[in-house]
Amino acid sequence: MYQHNGEEIFIIDGHVHLWDATEENIQHQGGEEFIQCFYDYHTTFTPEERQWDIDEYRKYGADRMVEDLFGNAAADMAVFQPTYLTDFYTEGFNTTEQNAELATEHPERFVLNGTFDPRDGEEGLEYLEELHEKYEIPGVKLYTAEWRGDSKGWRLDDEEAFEFLQKCADLGIENVHPHKGPTIRPLNRDAFDVKDADDAASSFPELNFIVEHVGLPRLDDFCWIATQETNVYGGLAVAAPFAQNRPGKFSEIMSELLWWLGEDRVIFGSDYAIWNPDWLVEEVMEAELTEEHRAEYGVEWDLETKKKVMGENIADLYDIDIEAKREAFEDDEISQQFGLEDHYAGEEPTPADD
Amino acid sequence: MSTQPSDGSAPTRATVRDRLDRVTDPELDRSIVALEYVDAIEIDGGHVGVDLTLPTAWCSPAFAWMMAVDARDEIESLPAVEEARITLSEHMHETEINRGVNEDLSFAEAFPDADGDVAAVRAELDDKARVARQYDAVKALLEAGFDAEAIVDVRLRNLELTDEAESAAVYVRDRSFAVTVPAAPLERYLEKAREIGLVSAPDDHLFRTPEGDPIDPDSFELVHRRGRLAQVNMSSQGGICDGLREAREGRLERSADD
Structure with missing residues (x-):
């Protein structure tokens, strides 16, 4: 938990991966370009002394991941968001099954999401059911720009996609995380386009749509859609690390998000291992809105807002009882491993405000 | 203002640069010169080569295609230029783009596996640029004392821009009086609004919603906020x-040192 002005804040990292981009796993030039592109994002928005070299970045493994996330209690829990890219990587970049190896080892710490691809048709629907039965996935990460054979992507408002969303609704898989941001080779097809989320969100009010990367570089379209669809949320991955080396820009983006979406619909995520919560959480927690933006937008990045964005909002979506978790972490395996028992036992629970 | 010779001799570097300065990164609405995408300009008689990264x-x-094509067209519009050659480097599709732009192909010809042409993408980005530019223009009017109702009612004929002048006049209440405002944001907005054909007739409403309609006074604040958001x-x-460019x-520097 993050100690902030004498208060302890429960941090849920809403967006993490355990990937394999080793040369042995790459089967298409796109796979190499993809990891290089990720690495550019990593170095661009990571303090120099915290940057990894490309080899450790290709594959870091479960032990390192656990230590980075939880070793100093930078995060208390994390949500796995798989990215398959099976045309690029022989075994996939990070599939549900790969992520599950670690997630099932520490089910109290990880939420394991699955995925679907409407281009897989009947087989895809069966796979979704299988993920549901095997792992009880509470959500799906969707990669609309993913290549598959001759196809260069798909849309959330395709008829086939609606079948899959209906299946999610039927199975009680409530949380849908479309990746809307950095993309793989969009050609002239605008794979950044977020407008397909609009129709999907209004057609499936029982589902929550967490638009990852807040639609950047389509923040404007995203915010406009989110004002109209109350089941649309913004995932902060990519926007969060601006706090570190573009603090004025972070202030501006956060002000816009809080103005258009309000403090209940913005959700923190590191996109680990692109960025590492072990420094990112602190940067975001200590970030401030500029005087100018506070006056212009009339919003605050204060303690209450931070608690919501950094944990409570996604806890609501995933039915996570933060207080019960805090108690459980007083002696779970990870707390024992890193000597964090006292950290979690630290204080009497603070009375809830609401 | 033009530094270009008219006798058919080679164009100057400054002339070429001026032309390139008019080319924008369509996503950022900023000049490719200001963004430092131009690595080199080579002039050999009427042949001009431009290197972009x-x-x-x-x-x-x-x-990338739009910028390369726009750079070529801007340079070739100079009378002293016979041919412009664009060389895009360090891009995963540099081969297709360089070939397409220098052989005057269409985007669909250069990228046979693409879903069509770039016109729709260009139109969408132009619209966003227009909305963002409108924000500055409207802000200038607000600062000059206009209220929402007056702003949504301004027509093209109410705006008086004079070449090179630092301020513009905006007439209100059917030309009964004029208010002086800084010219730059209005010029910049009008350039884009005209380019996309949104504002052309004297009676056209100058300012529009992102969707292109005249603005209802009740939604003025929201439209203005959307401009800020853009x-x-x-x-x-x-x-x-x-950041990505710096990284x-x-x-590249590190690997050059190895």
Whole structure:
């Protein structure tokens, strides 16, 4: 938990991966370009002394991941968001099954999401059911720009996609995380386009749509859609690390998000291992809105807002009882491993405000 | 203002640069010269070569295409130029783009596996640029004392722009009086609004919703906020592009040192 002005804040990292981009796993030039592109994002928005070299970045493994996330209690829990890219990587970049190896080892710490691809048709629907039965996935990460054979992507408002969303609704898989941001080779097809989320969100009010990367570089379209669809949320991955080396820009983006979406619909995520919560959480927690933006937008990045964005909002979506978790972490395996028992036992629970 | 010779001799570097300065990164609505995408300009008689590098190899091929084509067209519009050759480097589709632009192909010809042409993407980005530019123009009017009702009612004929002048006049209440405002944001807005054909007739409403309609006074504040949001989106993406470019340059320098 993050100690902030004498208060302890429960941090849920809403967006993490355990990937394999080793040369042995790459089967298409796109796979190499993809990891290089990720690495550019990593170095661009990571303090120099915290940057990894490309080899450790290709594959870091479960032990390192656990230590980075939880070793100093930078995060208390994390949500796995798989990215398959099976045309690029022989075994996939990070599939549900790969992520599950670690997630099932520490089910109290990880939420394991699955995925679907409407281009897989009947087989895809069966796979979704299988993920549901095997792992009880509470959500799906969707990669609309993913290549598959001759196809260069798909849309959330395709008829086939609606079948899959209906299946999610039927199975009680409530949380849908479309990746809307950095993309793989969009050609002239605008794979950044977020407008397909609009129709999907209004057609499936029982589902929550967490638009990852807040639609950047389509923040404007995203915010406009989110004002109209109350089941649309913004995932902060990519926007969060601006706090570190573009603090004025972070202030501006956060002000816009809080103005258009309000403090209940913005959700923190590191996109680990692109960025590492072990420094990112602190940067975001200590970030401030500029005087100018506070006056212009009339919003605050204060303690209450931070608690919501950094944990409570996604806890609501995933039915996570933060207080019960805090108690459980007083002696779970990870707390024992890193000597964090006292950290979690630290204080009497603070009375809830609401 | 033009530095270009009229006797058919070679264009000057400054003339070519001026032309390139008119080319924008369509996603950021900023000049490719200001963004430092132009690595080199080679002039050999009427032949001009321009080397471009974008922030990442992953920049949308459609955007890269637009910039390369616009650079070629701007330079070739100079009478002293016979031919412009564009060389895009460090891009995953540099081969297709360089060949297409220099052989005058269409985007669909250069990228047979693409879903069609770039016109729709260009139109959408032009619209965003227009909305973002409108924010500055409207802000200038607000600062000059206009209220929402007056602003939504301004027609093209109410705006008086004079070449090179630092201020413009905006007439209100059917030309009964004029208010002086800074010219630059209005010129910049009007350039884009005209380019996309949104504002052309004297009676056209000057300012529009993002969808292109005249603005209802009740939604003025919201439309203005959307303009601000469009600006924040562009400058945020600009921050990402800047950062990626720095990171890439750093990486290239390091590998050159090895």
